[in-house]
Amino acid sequence: MPAKKHRKELTATMITRLKAPAAGRLWVADSVVPGFGVRVTEKGAKTFVLRTRYPGETSASRREIGKVGETELADAREKARGWLKLIGEGKDPANVEAEQRRSQVAKDAMTVNAVLDAFEKDHVEGLRSGDQVKAAFKNHVRPRIGEKSIYDLKRSDIAAMLNEIKADSGPVMADRVLAHVRKAFNWQMVQDDEFKSPIVRGMSKTKPKERARKRTLADDEIRDVWTALDQMEQPTCYPRYVKSLLLAMTRRNESARMHTDELESDLWIIPGSRYKNKQDHVIPITSALRELIGDKPAGCKGNSWFVFSTTTAGGQLDGAKPFSGFSKAKKELDAIISKIRKAEGRAPMKQWQLHDLRRTGRSLMSRAKVDADHAERCMGHVIGGVRETYDRYEYLDEKRKAFEALASMLDMILNPAGRQRRTDAR
Structure with a gap:
């Protein structure tokens, strides 16, 4: 038996009270977003769906947006609007979301370690100070933020790392590491339109005069x-x-x-x-x-x-x-x-x-x-x-x-x- 149809502005309370007929399914269309609604099965399962004609199809069909209870009504309604916009541009939401997932997987794989590996191979190897740069990455950077995606890095992550280095190895070492990481991140930004370095001015732990060391041992x-x-x-x-x-x-x-x-x-x-x-x-x-x-x-x-x-x-x-x-x-x-x-x-x-x-x-x-x-x-x-x-x-x-x-x-x-x-x- 086809689902029974209704059209009204959906609310969270209304959705909670919805029940399917004893011998069929219930479909309640939202009066706010065209094609958006809630489907209730004979067993009481409720899902947000969008019924419309998708690119490449000859007739309208329903696709699930999210399960009621797992997805909020406002979020489901906003997602439906986004799908309708994509459809209006001739894009299939499924293809767009699949590409977004692939892109996110690639972003997650672009960790600080991956960037440092590439930077060392392209820029550090062969330098007179190359061993020192690699040692700074190995001892101070990789153990702290190496596994993080560069797209998720925040200024607070860099600040916390520098504070730990300062406590363990002194402020001069912290600034030395900061200089190496800044170069690596600037190098990444040249070839990555989406990456923006979280390093900003004011992160140094010493002043220029302090970095000009004069320490001799008594x-x-x-x-x-x-x-x-x-x-x-x-x-x-x-x-x-x-x-x-x-x-x-x-x-x-x-x-x-x-x-x-x-x-x-x-x-x-x-x-x-x-x-x-x-x-x-x-x-x-x-x-x-x-x-x-x-x-x-x-x-x-x-x-x-x-x-x-x-x-x-x-x-x-x-x-x-x-x-x-x-x-x-x-x-x-x-x-x-x-x-x-x-x-x-x-x-x-x-x-x-x-x-x-x-x-x-x-x-x-x-x-x-x-x-x-x-x-x-x-x-x-x-x-x-x-x-x-x-x-x-x-x-x-x-x-x-x-x-x-x-x-x-x-x-x-x-x-x-x-x-x-x-x-x-x-």
Whole structure:
């Protein structure tokens, strides 16, 4: 038996009271939206439907908009209006909604991780700072917002991430991560009409003057760092690596990627391809630095290896890859320093970074009365007025004496009692 027809303005109360005849179905058309209505089955099931002629059909038919109880009347009526508009444009609502679902699936798949993967492949790989950018993403961004769709990201998500990074690793690291993520999102916006970066001005955690660091470690802080390093068991290369940053006055990755192919007799030649000023930088290897370089790893099968490495083969270090676990190891180092100071009743050590060791080495050279120009050359800085053709072997003797003076000054700091005994003996 065909459904019994009625036409009136539907209300929620009316729909609740609707009942189908004992031997048929009930169809109540809405007087507000043409073709829209409620259908009630013999068993009492109620659905919102739209009866009209859909594109490609020769006669009118009814399609379900939603079940009563699951869809509100106002929402169903609004959806019916939207369908009628699409039909008026010659579009089938079913096809449009299917395309919208496919688009949403694609959007959901476009996560922050997916964008970072593409950005790293297209823009980061091959950069001198590429490893640092990838490490920032891996350690700070991916664990926090990596699984989120970029289209669902809000400013509050970025702000929360930066606040956590600031608490864990300091405000400078938070701003460094912010800069990397901003570049990745700007890169995405160039090729994605629908994506708008949630990063806005005012998200930085430091001011420009604060980012220009001048931190150097005091003598007691140097002793604390060395004491803590001697207590670290893992990673095994980390104590030697950190000490090299001061004794060679290198940047983080310059020491981390030290390879025996760069060692030439008593010289360490950092190629311009991985040095900031794009010129080869030569560091005379003092006895103190030679001790940090160490011997060939037991698991290394060839004649060359990364000096600071944690990779193994057959349970033995093989030097196949450079050290990269900076964040985790630094946290462990800071924890040991904190424990040492607490046990001795001293105040916590002021926040510091590995790069501060390079600046500290330069300060120690000044204390050792090293000529300022030679000290700058030891840092790889180009002195104004040098000849146009760069001579990487220039001032080797002066640089060697400067690095030896640095090692001696460090030894005096680490062994103040021994220094006093030698002075008294004289």
